[in-house]
Amino acid sequence: MSSIFLSPPIQKINSQIADxxxxxxxxxxLDLMHPLVNGNKWFKLKYNLLSAKEENCSTILTFGGAYSNHIFATAAAGNLFGFRTIGVIRGEETLPLNPTLSFAVEQxxxxxxxxxxTYRKRHTIQLQEDLKQRFGEVFIIPEGGCNLDGVRGCTEIMPNIEPFDHICLACGTATTLAGMALSLNSKQKIIGFPVLKGGEFLAAEIDSLINNYLTSGLPASVDVPAPWQLICDYHFGGYAKVNQELINFCQKFTQEHGITLDYVYTGKMFYGVMNLLKQGFFQPGKILLLHTGGLQGNLGYNIPI
Structure with missing residues (x-):
């Protein structure tokens, strides 16, 4: 299943501030692993799809918003690997369909x-049973791939990569951060940048995912998770909110380094890291930033890329 994916390259950023x-x-x-199913999305889907196959379940049902990277990736992965897919979309239908949902339907x-x-009840047994009554035997993947299978996949993001002092990533559900904490050593520190307002609540979610994983019997390369922290100051007003300062930063970064950032996730994290560098937050060493894909989400903004 993983054979169609490229190994993600590591690219050095020449930054005067960092130097x-x-x-x-x-x-x-991670955005270069596959043209459609890339970034952390593939890692969160991988073991969910394998679990569905082991259970002889041919239909995947999952949840997301109208511009969801997870919906986009699940639709593409379902098409690639022969699953029927159903997307439960938050909100009312709007026609014509936006590029994300148009793509999902095409897949x-x-x-x-x-x-x-009703969408807020997506985690409840009652709603899930109602969906199974309607669609038959479906394999349900939570929004964003946020379950232990998703965590397991994210433990595989950094195998055989030389150690870095800090690993920085954007956080939505924080599934990726939990998985990475279970795969790195205690001398490395993970810094998560929540992209939604009030992201402090993710700390409890991370603790829960890590603790549940460690007691699940699933494979983990460490007994004690790597240290991590959340920096919640770079959400730019909330999930999927942008302003001109963020747009200018992303466009300038692309011009200078040839790396396109998405406005919802990586753009906010990259901005935060560069801002913290100016403040002297980091000690001398090596920092790795995760580009978690999601560039399709930029189509939701009327902004030239």
Missing amino acids: SIGIELYVLR GMELLYCDRT
Whole structure:
């Protein structure tokens, strides 16, 4: 299943700010693994799809918003690996479909629109049973791939990669951070940048995912997770919110380094890291930034890329 994916390259960033304080800055280009199913999305889907196959379940049902990277990737992965896919979409149908949902339909995904009150119950047994009554025996993947299979996949993001002092990544559900904490050593520190307002609550989610994983019997390369922290100051007003300062930063970064950033996730994290470098937050050493893909989300903004 993984054979169609490329190994993500590591790209050095030449930054005067970083160089001046003795820091080497690198980017792990998860966005280059596959044209459609890339970034951390593949890692969160991998073991969910394998679990569905082991259970002889041919239909995947999952949840997301109208511009969801997870919906986009699940639709593409379903098409690649022969699964029927159903996407439960938060909110009412809007025609014509936006580029994300148009792509999902083209990949064969059936869309079910769900009012926000009902959508908030997506984790409940009752709603999931209702969905199974409607669609038959489906394998349900939570929004964003946030389950132990998703965590397991994310433990494989950095195998055989030389040690870095800090690993920085954007956080939505924090599944990726939990998986990485279970695969790195205690001398490395992971810094997560929540992309939604009030992201402090993710700390409890991370602790829960890590603790549940460690007691699940699933494979882990460490007994004690690597240290991690959240920096919640770079959400730019909330999930999927942008302003001109962020747009200018992303466009300038692309011009200078040839790396396109998405406005929802990686752009905010990259901005945060560069801002913290100016503040002297980091000690001299090596920093790795995860480019977690999601560039399709930029199509939701009327902004030239």
